[in-house]
Amino acid sequence: MTHWTKMERDELERQYSPSRWSHRMSADDVIKAHVKALKEGTEQARDLAQTLLNVPYGEGDGEKLDVYIPKTNSLDVHLVVYLHGGYWQFLSKEESGFMAVPLIDKGVVVVAVGYDIAPKGNMDLMVSQVRRSVVSVVQQYSHISGLYLCGHSAGAHLAAMVLSTDWSQYSITPQIKGAFLVSGIYDLLPILSTYVMEPLKMTEEVAVRNSPSKLVPQLKLSSSSCQIVVAVAENDSPEFRKQSEEYYKALEESGLSVTMEDVANTDHFNIIEQLVDGEYHLTKLLLKMMGKN
Numbered sequence: 513m514t515h516w517t518k519m520e521r522d523e524l525e526r527q528y529s530p531s532r533w534s535h536r537m538s539a540d541d542v543i544k545a546h547v548k549a550l551k552e553g554t555e556q557a558r559d560l561a562q563t564l565l566n567v568p569y570g571e572g573d574g575e576k577l578d579v580y581i582p583k584t585n586s587l588d589v590h591l592v593v594y595l596h597g598g599y600w601q602f603l604s605k606e607e608s609g610f611m612a613v614p615l616i617d618k619g620v621v622v623v624a625v626g627y628d629i630a631p632k633g634n635m636d637l638m639v640s641q642v643r644r645s646v647v648s649v650v651q652q653y654s655h656i657s658g659l660y661l662c663g664h665s666a667g668a669h670l671a672a673m674v675l676s677t678d679w680s681q682y683s684i685t686p687q688i689k690g691a692f693l694v695s696g697i698y699d700l701l702p703i704l705s706t707y708v709m710e711p712l713k714m715t716e717e718v719a720v721r722n723s724p725s726k727l728v729p730q731l732k733l734s735s736s737s738c739q740i741v742v743a744v745a746e747n748d749s750p751e752f753r754k755q756s757e758e759y760y761k762a763l764e765e766s767g768l769s770v771t772m773e774d775v776a777n778t779d780h781f782n783i784i785e786q787l788v789d790g791e792y793h794l795t796k797l798l799l800k801m802m803g804k805n
C-alpha cells in the first residue's frame with residue numbers, strides 16, 4: 513500500500529472519510545443511521561438505567577459526564593468510561609450511553625464523558641478534559657473493583673492518550689485495568705493537512721504531542737498492567753486498518769498486554785453501534801475482560 517506521504521490529497525482524504533467505505537449504505541446514509549442508532553440506544557439506556565446526568569468533572573461548561581447505574585448489591589462493581597467518536601468535531605455524550613444496556617445488566621457502571629469538540633475545543637483541551645474526567649471518576653467511585661476505558665474513532669485516540677498520561681501532574685494515578693480502542697487514529701500526522709483538521713487548526717507540534725504512536729514509552733510507564741484491545745473493522749479503510757495494526761505492533765513490541773481484534777462484517781460505524789447487543793462479539797469480549805461472562 514502507498515505510504516500516506518506519497519498519496520495525493522484526494523486519496524488521503526478518501527482514506528480518512530470512514531463513511532465512504534461502508535458496504536451497507538451511501539456515505540450520507542451511514543452517518544445518518546449512525547447518529548440515529550446511537551441516539552436510540554442512549555434513549556433506551558436512559559429509560560432502563562438509573563442515571564446521574566450532567567455530573568461536572570471540571571469548571572468548564574462542556575466538562576460533564578453521564579453515569580448509567582446498574583441495580584446491584586454486589587461489591588464487585590466494574591466501571592467502563594466511554595469516550596465518543598466523531599472526528600473531534602461531531603457527537604456528544606447525549607448520544608453516548610448506547611452501550612449501557614447490556615453492561616448494566618451484568619452489574620457494570622457506564623460513564624459517558626462529554627468534552628469540548630472543535631471549534632470550541634482544541635486537541636490539547638480535549639485530551640486534558642478526558643484525562644481529568646477519568647481522575648474525577650476514580651475520586652468519585654473509589655470503591656469500584658475495576659476501571660476500564662472504551663473509545664471509538666476519535667474517542668479511541670483520546671482513550672490511548674489517557675493511557676499515555678504522565679499522572680505526576682494530577683492528584684491521583686488511575687489504575688486502568690483494560691482498554692478497548694475501536695477503529696481509532698493513533699498517528700495524527702497523516703490527517704494534519706486534510707479536511708478533518710480544518711476545524712481543529714492544529715500545528716505539527718500539536719499533532720506530534722497528541723499522537724499516541726509517539727507516546728508508547730509513556731504508555732508503558734503509566735499503563736503497564738492494562739490489558740489493551742485494539743479493534744478495527746473489516747471494512748475500515750486501508751489507512752484506518754494500518755493505523756490500528758501499527759499501533760498494535762508498537763504496543764506488542766514494547767511488551768504490553770495487547771490483542772488485535774479484526775471484527776468481521778463490520779464497518780467504521782456498526783463496529784461500535786452493535787455494543788447495544790449483549791450477544792455481539794465485542795460486548796462479550798468486554799464483559800469477559802471484566803470476568804462477567
Ligand SMILES: N[C@@H](CC(=O)c1ccccc1NC=O)C(=O)O
Binds near residue numbers: 543
Ligand atoms: N467525514 C467523516 C465524518 C465522520 O467521521 C463522522 C460524522 C458524524 C458522526 C460521526 C463520525 N465519525 C465517527 O464517529 C466520514 O467520512 O465519515
